[in-house]
Amino acid sequence: MFSRIRLIMWDTFLDVARHKMLVVHLVFVCIAIGLFNLFGHFSTTPSLEYRMIQDVGLSIISLFGFLIALFIGSTTLRDDIQRKTIYAILTLPMGRWELYTGKFLGTLLAAVVNVLIMLGILTGLLYIKFGIIWAGFQWVALFMLLEFAIMTGMVLLFSLTNSLIVCFSLSIFCVLLGNMAEHVKHLAFEADIPLLSFATDVVYWLVPNFGYFNIKYKILKDLAVSPSFAMWAIGYAGCYLFFLLVAGSWALNKKDL
Amino acid sequence: MKPDKHLLLLFAALILSAVSQHFYVGQYRREMRTDQTASRELAQKQAGAYLQSLSETQPIHEEHDKDGHEDDHVASHTHSADKTHDHTEECEHDHEHEHHLTADATGTISACSSRTCSDGHHKHDHTCRHKHAAASDTAKVVKPVALDVSGVPGNQLEIGKKPPASMPFSLCTNPNCKSHEHADHDHENGHDAHEHAHSHDHASQDPSITPGFVLLLRELGFAQLAANLLWIQMDADSHRGLWHRVEVALELIPALDPTFIDAYLLRSFLLDEYMKKHDEALQILENAVKQVPNRIELWQQIGIFCLNHSGRHGPKRRLERALEAFNMMFRFYDPPPQTTRLIAVTLTAMERREEAIAILQKSADAADRPPDQQQIDREMIGRIRSGEKF
Numbered sequence: 001m002f003s004r005i006r007l008i009m010w011d012t013f014l015d016v017a018r019h020k021m022l023v024v025h026l027v028f029v030c031i032a033i034g035l036f037n038l039f040g041h042f043s044t045t046p047s048l049e050y051r052m053i054q055d056v057g058l059s060i061i062s063l064f065g066f067l068i069a070l071f072i073g074s075t076t077l078r079d080d081i082q083r084k085t086i087y088a089i090l091t092l093p094m095g096r097w098e099l100y101t102g103k104f105l106g107t108l109l110a111a112v113v114n115v116l117i118m119l120g121i122l123t124g125l126l127y128i129k130f131g132i133i134w135a136g137f138q139w140v141a142l143f144m145l146l147e148f149a150i151m152t153g154m155v156l157l158f159s160l161t162n163s164l165i166v167c168f169s170l171s172i173f174c175v176l177l178g179n180m181a182e183h184v185k186h187l188a189f190e191a192d193i194p195l196l197s198f199a200t201d202v203v204y205w206l207v208p209n210f211g212y213f214n215i216k217y218k219i220l221k222d223l224a225v226s227p228s229f230a231m232w233a234i235g236y237a238g239c240y241l242f243f244l245l246v247a248g249s250w251a252l253n254k255k256d257l
Numbered sequence: 258m259k260p261d262k263h264l265l266l267l268f269a270a271l272i273l274s275a276v277s278q279h280f281y282v283g284q285y286r287r288e289m290r291t292d293q294t295a296s297r298e299l300a301q302k303q304a305g306a307y308l309q310s311l312s313e314t315q316p317i318h319e320e321h322d323k324d325g326h327e328d329d330h331v332a333s334h335t336h337s338a339d340k341t342h343d344h345t346e347e348c349e350h351d352h353e354h355e356h357h358l359t360a361d362a363t364g365t366i367s368a369c370s371s372r373t374c375s376d377g378h379h380k381h382d383h384t385c386r387h388k389h390a391a392a393s394d395t396a397k398v399v400k401p402v403a404l405d406v407s408g409v410p411g412n413q414l415e416i417g418k419k420p421p422a423s424m425p426f427s428l429c430t431n432p433n434c435k436s437h438e439h440a441d442h443d444h445e446n447g448h449d450a451h452e453h454a455h456s457h458d459h460a461s462q463d464p465s466i467t468p469g470f471v472l473l474l475r476e477l478g479f480a481q482l483a484a485n486l487l488w489i490q491m492d493a494d495s496h497r498g499l500w501h502r503v504e505v506a507l508e509l510i511p512a513l514d515p516t517f518i519d520a521y522l523l524r525s526f527l528l529d530e531y532m533k534k535h536d537e538a539l540q541i542l543e544n545a546v547k548q549v550p551n552r553i554e555l556w557q558q559i560g561i562f563c564l565n566h567s568g569r570h571g572p573k574r575r576l577e578r579a580l581e582a583f584n585m586m587f588r589f590y591d592p593p594p595q596t597t598r599l600i601a602v603t604l605t606a607m608e609r610r611e612e613a614i615a616i617l618q619k620s621a622d623a624a625d626r627p628p629d630q631q632q633i634d635r636e637m638i639g640r641i642r643s644g645e646k647f
Contacts, residue, residue, distance in 0.1 A: 048519050052485050055514075059482035179478045205275040212285050214478040218516075229288045236274070236281035243270035250263045 004094050005102045012106025057122040065115045065148045073155025074167045097249035111152040136219040146237040147213040153244035160251045178210035484514035518552050521545035535571030556585040579603045594630045606647045
């Protein structure tokens with residue numbers, strides 16, 4: 001079972017690496033290098049220039065990370081279905097859930113490697129220019145990876161819908177909602193409509209709350225993350241990923257293939 | 258009917274994720290020490306207070322016009338520790354700075370940087386000559402100023418005395434900006450006899466960041482990006498004289514990113530220096546230091562505000578608080594060398610001269626102290642012993 005899952009995972013990862021990742025990296029490197037000169041305008045205050053490059057660089061990584069998650073997640077399984085290669089795989093003596101788990105882990109690995117490479121590029125360039133290494137780099141990387149892992153898993157689940165537009169729309173909507181979950185809940189509470197409050201509560205527990213993972217800036221500026229907090233975050237992300245995995249396996253099982 | 262195992266597992270996973278989310282959110286709030294409702298209410302209150310204060314205050318232009326500055330030298334060059342002046346040609350006027358603490362001696366503990374001070378203490382004598390080139394050159398001509406406030410954005414701006422109404426002062430932070438250069442002129446006639454070439458081409462660029470865009474970025478989890486974009490917008494607005502927008506931007510930036518200390522520092526500088534709202538300026542710094550206690554620049558600026566040498570920062574002096582703030586600077590790794598002198602000056606202002614001398618003596622005798630700093634320390638001891646008032 002595990003060998004089959006590992007095989008599919010590795011194949012998915014290589015497939016993604018062959019087609020999309022390097023181009024995205026190249027674009028990111030170009031932007032990152034451009035950034036270092038772009039903020040030369042503020043070079044008279046090195047701390048300001050540093051924070052601008054750092055903040056904008058991290059924002060670009062977040063944006064690229066989301067786009068990568070969106071494109072990888074929406075194409076890996078979908079391409080197999082479209083090209084009908086999935087039928088060949090389904091004839092093999094393996095469960096659909098194994099196929100989905102392999103694909104799931106493969107896309108997760110691709111997203112994780114992507115984000116790590118981008119973070120590495122930014123950190124390296126910051127070190128070259130300012131001679132500073134982020135003190136909480138490991139925590140920044142961890143929380144970003146958790147965020148993108150959930151995003152990728154979510155997109156992969158939505159890619160099982162028949163339309164690519166539906167997949168994109170749902171993914172973007174969930175990411176937006178996940179970032180605004182607290183505000184939406186508060187607004188619904190203030191509106192004082194019981195049904196709306198209930199519906200919002202249900203959505204609040206269903207949609208991953210990305211806002212709680214987006215603490216990279218706090219880590220870099222004034223937050224010392226305790227290992228127990230990191231464990232809670234990993235626990236929540238793990239549980240949510242498990243939910244996405246089960247939901248995806250169930251959806252693939254029910255799909256008429 | 259047999260229940261679907263997959264479906265059961267799905268429900269179990271959903272419940273598990275909801276439970277883990279519940280615990281994680283609880284842990285998150287403990288870790289961040291945030292009460293969502295309280296912080297939201299505080300933000301609403303602050304927004305309300307801000308809107309109210311906006312309706313009460315006059316536009317910044319009007320206030321500024323009343324100041325009656327004497328000097329036409331509208332310089333908006335950026336200075337840093339490395340690049341003190343961006344003049345490329347020989348600027349032949351001597352800045353006979355009457356610094357608040359430098360007075361006539363060595364300028365060892367100036368509470369204001371010679372590069373940035375823009376109040377009435379500066380007197381330009383156009384008969385003497387020196388060349389502005391680099392920090393090292395300036396240091397040779399102008400007496401050494403020990404307090405390096407290069408980390409303070411407001412203090413990195415050489416701000417003119419009597420700016421035109423359309424542009425009271427400029428916050429240009431571009432070291433390569435050539436548009437600030439003086440036109441060729443004879444300095445003997447003084448600066449009133451000519452027009453300075455201060456035409457900015459920044460006005461042609463309009464990086465408009467709408468509030469909606471900022472809000473969208475914030476909701477997408479890019480609050481810091483929004484804060485940085487607002488800072489860029491603020492920089493451009495300052496060049497175009499849109500001071501109402503500068504004010505709003507400086508108010509918004511910390512709301513988006515409470516660790517953006519440059520916004521606190523610049524806002525307090527503008528309030529203190531140009532709007533003469535000294536208490537409000539200090540309050541901003543005090544609020545900032547509650548948000549970001551781990552930045553030495555804030556403590557230094559609070560100390561300078563509270564020390565308030567020569568009444569530059571209003572009528573009040575808060576020496577106890579100044580001493581506390583300067584002492585806080587010692588808690589940081591590698592505090593600036595002038596910290597000891599700042600403490601000594603504060604103690605002297607409190608008429609605790611013996612303590613001040615003891616501190617300076619200890620500092621001057623320290624083996625790891627650079628010789629130039631030891632020299633400045635000894636000169637300061639002499640000044641304190643002479644009974645000089647600080």
